[in-house]
Amino acid sequence: MYFWQFRVYQRPLLHPLQTHHGLWEIREGIIIRLEAEDGRIGWGEIAPLPEFGSETLSAAILFCKSLENPLSITSIFSIPEQFPACQFAFESALEDLSIENQSRELEPKNYSYLLPTGAAVFPCLDDILAANQTNTYKWKIAVNSLAEELNLFEKLIDRLPRGIKLRLDANGGLSIAESKIWLKIADECQIIEFIEQPLPPSQLEEMLQLSQNFTTGIALDESVANLRQIEECYQRGWRGIFVIKPAITGSIQGLINLWKKYPLDLVFSSVLETNIGRKSALRLAQEYPKKERALGFGVQQWFNNSDPDWLEKLWTTSANN
Ligand SMILES: O=C(O)CCC(=O)c1ccccc1C(=O)O
Numbered sequence: 001m002y003f004w005q006f007r008v009y010q011r012p013l014l015h016p017l018q019t020h021h022g023l024w025e026i027r028e029g030i031i032i033r034l035e036a037e038d039g040r041i042g043w044g045e046i047a048p049l050p051e052f053g054s055e056t057l058s059a060a061i062l063f064c065k066s067l068e069n070p071l072s073i074t075s076i077f078s079i080p081e082q083f084p085a086c087q088f089a090f091e092s093a094l095e096d097l098s099i100e101n102q103s104r105e106l107e108p109k110n111y112s113y114l115l116p117t118g119a120a121v122f123p124c125l126d127d128i129l130a131a132n133q134t135n136t137y138k139w140k141i142a143v144n145s146l147a148e149e150l151n152l153f154e155k156l157i158d159r160l161p162r163g164i165k166l167r168l169d170a171n172g173g174l175s176i177a178e179s180k181i182w183l184k185i186a187d188e189c190q191i192i193e194f195i196e197q198p199l200p201p202s203q204l205e206e207m208l209q210l211s212q213n214f215t216t217g218i219a220l221d222e223s224v225a226n227l228r229q230i231e232e233c234y235q236r237g238w239r240g241i242f243v244i245k246p247a248i249t250g251s252i253q254g255l256i257n258l259w260k261k262y263p264l265d266l267v268f269s270s271v272l273e274t275n276i277g278r279k280s281a282l283r284l285a286q287e288y289p290k291k292e293r294a295l296g297f298g299v300q301q302w303f304n305n306s307d308p309d310w311l312e313k314l315w316t317t318s319a320n321n
């Protein structure tokens with residue numbers, strides 16, 4: 001049995017993140033602290049993304065308030081699937097308890113760096129390129145008009161050195177006609193690794209069709225936000241890339257079972273979680289046997305990470321839950 005506590009946190013982004021879903025200014029979530037009978041502590045993070053169909057923060061808070069204390073391993077593995085971010089958090093806290101995990105080297109180097117959206121990329125591009133060893137970058141599209149974005153895109157690829165790969169993430173915001181235009185350009189310019197979620201999740205058939213007609217890869221993200229959706233898309237014929245955001249996918253063990261059962265091409269990706277969720281997500285990404293694709297965790301520039309005592313402060317200054 002584990003005695004446990006939770007704290008709600010709010011973390012402002014240094015610059016708002018602009019995507020097809022809107023402007024994002026504050027990351028909110030919940031930190032979980034599990035205490036084993038021998039005194040070992042394990043940390044976990046609930047970082048919901050309701051735009052992707054996960055539970056909301058308020059649903060997660062209600063769930064935490066309803067959960068037993070002390071908590072058994074059985075109840076951790078019985079968290080219902082409508083709380084995927086909670087499943088991830090409690091399973092990661094459990095893993096974090098084991099000393100073997102705590103001493104393991106994390107932070108692999110192969111990250112995809114998330115660029116500022118739209119024209120905001122230009123003023124800082126040289127600094128970003130100089131500061132990063134990575135060869136993979138991601139740029140959000142389907143935020144401004146197609147004409148404007150095509151124009152910016154041409155200027156952007158002109159300024160990228162040889163050997164750089166670019167991911168374009170539409171967050172489901174393109175039409176079929178616009179997707180065809182982007183895919184045609186991507187096929188011609190040979191610098192695009194993949195286009196991520198061009199159409200909304202309701203248009204899987206159309207994305208299957210697009211994937212047959214172009215050579216540039218398509219990655220599903222919003223369409224495969226939880227374990228059930230990953231399996232469903234695979235069974236409906238998706239053989240392209242799956243973007244996996246471990247913090248909202250659900251059970252960690254469930255995800256490992258899925259990649260052992262099917263030959264899935266996975267790209268791991270952040271939900272702008274804190275270092276607690278990040279550590280568990282990266283640990284999971286390291287267990288995935290195929291390592292060719294850069295991890296979508298090049299997002300630390302969006303936060304001020306300079307306070308090593310943030311967790312201690314969160315625990316002592318916020319209400320005791
Ligand atoms: O995947 C990446 O490379 C960066 C992370 C990212 O784009 C993202 C971050 C938070 C919420 C949604 C998304 C997304 O992939 O759509």
Ligand SMILES: [Mg+2]
Nearest residue numbers: 169171196221
């Ligand atoms: Mg995405």
